[in-house]
Amino acid sequence: xxxxxxxxxxxxxxxxxxxxxxxxxxxxxxxxxxxxxxxxxxxxxxxxxxxxxxxxxxxxxxxxxxxxxxxxxxxxxxxxxxxxxxxxxxxxxxxxxxxxxxxxxxxxxxxxxxxxxxxxxxxxxxxxxxxxxxxxxxxxxxxxxxxxxxxxxxxxxxxxxxxxxxxxxxxxxxxxxxxxxxxxxxxxxxxxxxxxxxxxxxxxxxxxxxxxxxxxxxxxxxxxxxxxxxxxxxxxxxxxxxxxxxxxxxxxxxxxxxxxxxxxxxxxxxxxxxxxxxxxxxxxxxxxxxxxxxxxxxxxxxxxxxxxxxxxxxxxxxxxxxxxxxxxxxxxxxxxx
Amino acid sequence: xxxxxxxxxxxxxxxxxxxxxxxxxxxxxxxxxxxxxxxxxxxxxxxxxxxxxxxxxxxxxxxxxxxxxxxxxxxxxxxxxxxxxxxxxxxxxxxxxxxxxxxxxxxxxxxxxxxxxxxxxxxxxxxxxxxxxxxxxxxxxxxxxxxxxxxxxxxxxxxxxxxxxxxxxxxxxxxxxxxxxxxxxxxxxxxxxxxxxxxxxxxxxxxxxxxxxxxxxxxxxxxxxxxxxxxxxxxxxxxxxxxxxxxxxxxxxxxxxxxxxxxxxxxxxxxxxxxxxxxxxxxxxxxxxxxxxxxxxxxxxxxxxxxxxxxxxxxxxxxxxxxxxxxxxxxxxxxxx
Numbered sequence: 001x002x003x004x005x006x007x008x009x010x011x012x013x014x015x016x017x018x019x020x021x022x023x024x025x026x027x028x029x030x031x032x033x034x035x036x037x038x039x040x041x042x043x044x045x046x047x048x049x050x051x052x053x054x055x056x057x058x059x060x061x062x063x064x065x066x067x068x069x070x071x072x073x074x075x076x077x078x079x080x081x082x083x084x085x086x087x088x089x090x091x092x093x094x095x096x097x098x099x100x101x102x103x104x105x106x107x108x109x110x111x112x113x114x115x116x117x118x119x120x121x122x123x124x125x126x127x128x129x130x131x132x133x134x135x136x137x138x139x140x141x142x143x144x145x146x147x148x149x150x151x152x153x154x155x156x157x158x159x160x161x162x163x164x165x166x167x168x169x170x171x172x173x174x175x176x177x178x179x180x181x182x183x184x185x186x187x188x189x190x191x192x193x194x195x196x197x198x199x200x201x202x203x204x205x206x207x208x209x210x211x212x213x214x215x216x217x218x219x220x221x222x223x224x225x226x227x228x229x230x231x232x233x234x235x236x237x238x239x240x241x242x243x244x245x246x247x248x249x250x251x252x253x254x255x256x257x258x259x260x261x262x263x264x265x266x267x268x269x270x271x272x273x274x275x276x277x278x279x280x281x282x283x284x285x286x287x288x289x290x291x292x293x294x295x296x297x298x299x300x301x302x303x304x305x306x307x308x309x310x311x312x313x314x315x316x317x318x319x320x321x322x323x324x325x326x327x328x329x330x331x332x333x334x335x336x337x
Numbered sequence: 338x339x340x341x342x343x344x345x346x347x348x349x350x351x352x353x354x355x356x357x358x359x360x361x362x363x364x365x366x367x368x369x370x371x372x373x374x375x376x377x378x379x380x381x382x383x384x385x386x387x388x389x390x391x392x393x394x395x396x397x398x399x400x401x402x403x404x405x406x407x408x409x410x411x412x413x414x415x416x417x418x419x420x421x422x423x424x425x426x427x428x429x430x431x432x433x434x435x436x437x438x439x440x441x442x443x444x445x446x447x448x449x450x451x452x453x454x455x456x457x458x459x460x461x462x463x464x465x466x467x468x469x470x471x472x473x474x475x476x477x478x479x480x481x482x483x484x485x486x487x488x489x490x491x492x493x494x495x496x497x498x499x500x501x502x503x504x505x506x507x508x509x510x511x512x513x514x515x516x517x518x519x520x521x522x523x524x525x526x527x528x529x530x531x532x533x534x535x536x537x538x539x540x541x542x543x544x545x546x547x548x549x550x551x552x553x554x555x556x557x558x559x560x561x562x563x564x565x566x567x568x569x570x571x572x573x574x575x576x577x578x579x580x581x582x583x584x585x586x587x588x589x590x591x592x593x594x595x596x597x598x599x600x601x602x603x604x605x606x607x608x609x610x611x612x613x614x615x616x617x618x619x620x621x622x623x624x625x626x627x628x629x630x631x632x633x634x635x636x637x638x639x640x641x642x643x644x645x646x647x648x649x650x651x652x653x654x655x656x657x658x659x660x661x662x663x664x665x666x667x668x669x670x671x672x673x674x
Contacts, residue, residue, distance in 0.1 A: 132551055146551050179550055189549040196546070197555040200537065203594045209533070212526040213516055214469055214483050218534040218565035221558050228555035234601065241602050251599070257540045258595060262588070264571065265578050 015039050016166055019072030021087065023049040023060070026105065027078030029135040032056050033142075037170050042070050068095035074167055076129075077104045077112070081239025084112060088119050099155065101125040101163050107194065107236065109183035111243040113152050125160055126152040127167065128183050130190075131176070136231065143175035150183045191246035196254060198237050201229025352376050353503055356409030358424065360386040360397070363442065364415030366472040369393050370479075374507050379407050405432035411504055413466075414441045414449070418576025421449060425456050436492065438462040438500050444531065444573065446520035448580040450489050462497055463489040464504065465520050467527075468513070473568065480512035487520045528583035533591060535574050538566025 016039045020027045023045035031041045031053075041058040043049065044067035053060035061067035068091075075096065079087045084106065093100075102124050104112040109128050116126045130148040131138070138145055147168075154164050172178055181189075205226045212219070241247045353376045357364045360382035368378045368390075378395040380386065381404035390397035398404035405428075412433065416424045421443065430437075439461050441449040446465050453463045467485040468475070475482055484505075491501050509515055518526075542563045549556070578584045 130551075132553055137554060148551055181550070186551065189551055192544075192546060193549045193551065193556040193559075194553055196541075196544070197553065197559050199598060200541070200559065201555060202598050203591070204533075204537070206594045206597055207529075207533075207590055209529060212530045213518070214467075214485055214523070214526055214530065216469055216531055216534065216565075217474060218538060218562055219530040221562040221565060222530075222534050222537065225555055225558040225562070228553075228558060238602060238605055242606070251602075253544055254540070255595070255599075257543045258592070260543055261536060261539050262592075265575060265588075268575055269579070 014162070014166060016074055016163070017042065017070070017072045018167075019043070019067060019070065019075045020058075021045070021064075021067075021075060021077045021091065022079035022083070023047070023053065024078070024080070025135050027076075028052055028056070029138065030076065030078060030105065030131075031058050033174065034170060037173065039170070042067060042072055064090075065092050065095055068092050071097045072100070073163060074101045074103060077102070077106075079106075080235055081106050081108060081111070081243050082235055085115060088115060093120060093124075096124075098123040099125070099160065101127060101160070101167065103127040103129050103167065105129050105131055106243075107190070107240055108243040109148070109150065109186040109190075110245070113150070113183040116152065123155075125154045125164065127154070127164055128152050130186060131171070141175060142171070144177050145175075146179050147171040147176040148179045148181050148186050150181060150186070152183070187244045188246050190240070191244050191250045195240045195244060195247045196250055197225065198229050198232065198240060199251065199254060201225050202237060205230050351499070351503060353411055353500070354379065354407070354409045355504075356380070356404060356407065356412045357395075358382070358401075358404075358412060358414045358428065359416035359420070360384070360390065361415070361417070362472050364413075365389055365393070366475065367413065367415060367442065367468075368395050370511065371507060374510065376507070379404060379409055401427075402429050402432055405429050408434045409437070410500060411438045411440060414439070414443075416443075417572055418443050418445060418448070418580050419572055422452060425452060430457060430461075433461075435460040436462070436497065438464060438497070438504065440464040440466050440504065442466050442468055443580075444527070444577055445580040446485070446487065446523040446527075447582070450487070450520040453489065460492075462491045462501065464491070464501055465489050467523060468508070478512060479508070481514050482512075483516050484508040484513040485516045485518050485523050487518060487523070489520070524581045525583050527577070528581050528587045532577045532581060532584045533587055534562065535566050535569065535577060536588065536591060538562050539574060542567050 016034075018031075018034050018039050018041050020031055020041060020043045023031070023043045024047075027043065027045070028049070031043060034041050035057050041056075042061060043053050043058050044061045044064050048062065050060045050062075059070075061070070077084060077087065084104070098121065102116060102120055103126075104116070106112050107130060109130060113126070113128050116124075116128075120126065128150040131145070132148065133142065133145040149168060151164060154160055168178065204222060209223065209226065211223065215223070241251070353371075355368075355371050355376050355378050357368055357378060357380045360368070360380045361384075364380065364382070365386070368380060371378050372394050378393075379398060380390050380395050381398045381401050385399065387397045387399075396407075398407070414421060414424065421441070435458065439453060439457055440463075441453070443449050444467060446467060450463070450465050453461075453465075457463065465487040468482070469485065470479065470482040486505060488501060491497055505515065541559060546560065546563065548560065552560070578588070
């Protein structure tokens with residue numbers, strides 16, 4: 001059932017008491033917006049965030065038992081991917097009201113869904129959320145920023161359904177693009193988009209690409225990508241990998257794509273050397289070896305052929321190319337210069 | 338000496354007779370703009386471009402000898418990277434006037450510079466150009482689009498220097514950002530920007546990434562990149578690789594960066610498995626083997642540990658990781674599930 005904004009607006013909007021577990025950057029970011037929307041926010045976390053909470057008008061509880069005894073309507077886990085399981089395992093859920101709504105805001109979704117279904121009492125409602133933005137991109141308006149949600153388990157009573165709609169309504173009212181999607185579909189799409197983006201961004205980031213005086217438009221996109229991912233922690237990246245079962249496959253696809261691009265370049269090189277220049281079909285390493293020897297004897301000026309040979313020698317042969325053996329033969333037989 | 342726009346403007350601008358060799362997309366694109374600036378354009382090419390030339394007001398010569406006998410002030414090679422050498426080798430340069438200015442517009446620069454210096458008569462002036470735009474990005478205004486130039490060899494006479502300035506002036510008048518840069522520096526910068534951009538673009542292009550309903554800003558940059566490079570031919574990409582001696586090194590750097598990102602992910606995995614879960618230092622394959630066996634016996638519910646193990650099993654071990662041996666031992670000893 002898609003999120004029905006009008007039906008919700010027609011009802012009296014009950015203000016929620018929202019408990020946030022994990023009060024780091026992201027938890028505080030959400031809390032601030034909830035409070036602006038006149039909801040009550042209480043928080044608990046491993047660290048001491050008393051001051052940060054006070055400043056924005058939230059109540060902070062060092063002790064999770066105290067936090068739970070406040071009986072929030074909604075508990076949102078705003079923990080990191082890596083710490084979520086341990087946090088839930090030690091969390092005194094039995095002190096919460098029996099019909100509490102529990103939500104998460106992780107960048108992976110099947111993992112918290114399974115975790116909630118396994119570890120939370122059957123009476124609890126479960127809502128999985130992924131705000132596809134954060135303190136940077138959502139600093140100002142949330143207009144058009146996507147919120148992915150999956151109503152994993154919501155009791156039949158009207159009050160329970162209203163409570164879910166109330167919580168989602170905060171995001172809808174802020175202008176978010178509301179995307180209802182199963183946790184499984186989310187992880188499939190996120191692995192081929194978000195995880196690949198982070199991987200390429202980190203990869204290029206480690207190359208320390210510089211702003212050149214001759215940037216093309218494509219290169220500008222590349223630099224943008226690096227900027228967009230460089231602020232994110234390795235822990236987040238690792239979480240996207242470790243806790244999304246589709247990530248491994250996408251990483252392999254990326255590696256394969258790279259090999260294919262390289263193979264295209266080198267296959268073309270080998271074909272050129274064989275067919276156009278040495279006039280041999282190169283069907284055996286011995287034939288190619290002879291061709292290279294012949295080439296070494298006959299070339300007197302540095303030209304196209306020698307550049308080809310240099311290129312092959314300096315780069316070696318890539319794994320998986322169908323020319324692997326021929327290439328290796330060529331490498332060891334090329335005249336030294 | 339940087340391009341001096343004001344000095345040029347102060348002089349009487351002589352209209353040039355510009356000969357274009359290679360009248361494909363790019364040659365026609367330049368010719369059209371030259372004619373708009375009231376220069377005379379003649380053209381020759383392997384194919385028959387009589388109609389295209391006529392349409393824009395250029396004169397087309399099927400026979401390069403006829404073309405040369407027209408004595409153009411400037412000859413611009415607008416051939417592809419791959420065909421340039423063969424074209425110049427068979428070109429009747431001896432029919433041109435002895436003080437002709439020859440230029441190229443290739444995306445690599447050391448290659449045509451060397452080629453011109455080797456193959457052209459000493460009397461010829463040589464100017465290497467790289468308009469960092471084309472028929473798509475330069476369809477409308479050329480304002481702020483970069484033109485890289487290197488005055489490789491220009492005779493001392495004032496008329497020769499004026500002629501170079503006149504040609505460059507066309508680009509300056511169209512609003513180009515004029516970038517004077519040696520061919521060597523151009524190729525260094527282009528390998529780490531343009532070539533890397535094309536490589537990543539082609540790599541991602543072959544993955545057939547889809548527009549998801551949950552695009553992040555970073556992913557949008559990625560898709561932009563693919564769009565920006567997908568219209569370019571494999572021949573251009575191959576040319577950027579083959580004819581830029583810095584490309585091989587950049588390709589290796591990219592591959593290394595990818596390995597490092599993977600290594601970070603997998604090293605973390607192995608460390609976690611060893612230290613946090615099995616309580617062994619993993620300093621020998623035997624120790625790790627025992628740990629895996631122990632793990633296989635003691636785990637009854639699918640949890641964090643099993644997910645870790647699945648992840649390692651399904652992905653295998655990457656080359657170059659310091660954990661290669663330990664990882665392989667683990668893989669073969671992991672309990673099957």
